[in-house]
Amino acid sequence: EWTEAERRAIESVWEKIDVNVIGPQALESVLIVYPWTQRYFGVFGNLSSVSAITGNPKVAAHGKTVLKALGSGVKNLDDIKSTYAKLSELHSEKLNVDPDNFRLLADCITIVISTKLAAAFSPDVQAAWQKFLDVVVSALSREYH
Ligand code: HEM
Secondary structure, eight states, X not given: OOOHHHHHHHHHHHXXXXXXXXXXHHXXXXXXXXXXXXXXXXXXXXXXXXXXXXXXXXXXXHHHHHHHHHHHHHXXXXXXXXXTHHHHHIIIIISOOOTHHHHHHHHHHHHHXXXXXXGGSOHHHHHHHHHHHHHHHHHHTTTOO
């Protein structure tokens, strides 16, 4: 399923990013750019303004959690479906997150990474990275019935 070049590209992206920085930035972006995603995070308090989102320690902590979960996929490229089976079930049955939102977060992650990596995020690296996120998004969407 993965070529050697794709594996190297995905791993090279992962090596270059700090999940503790990219995670909070990506979650902040999705909450600001797609404001309906705020409704799922009621437990984090009122997020209905940009200033309530950026620098919010709960958003930051959760962004790190999400990016760390992405790291499990990087380490299990040949077994992504089962890696995310439990999380898919959680987002579907317990959190009732509309699976369309996975793609939106994935795109925010890509954009934040692109800014960070600049020229190192060449089109072929970007292609492999987006293919990786597509596979993760489809794995997360699997337990929706
Ligand atoms: C919780 C990962 C996308 C909403 C979680 C947790 C992880 C995770 C690891 C913690 C699970 C636990 O506590 O056992 C991911 C990944 C995503 C993703 C890898 C996609 C790349 C989304 C999206 C939304 C969302 C798009 C909503 C727009 C939530 C909520 C929680 C949660 C509301 C519970 C937060 C809390 O109460 O602390 N997610 N998630 N997730 N996720 Fe996601």
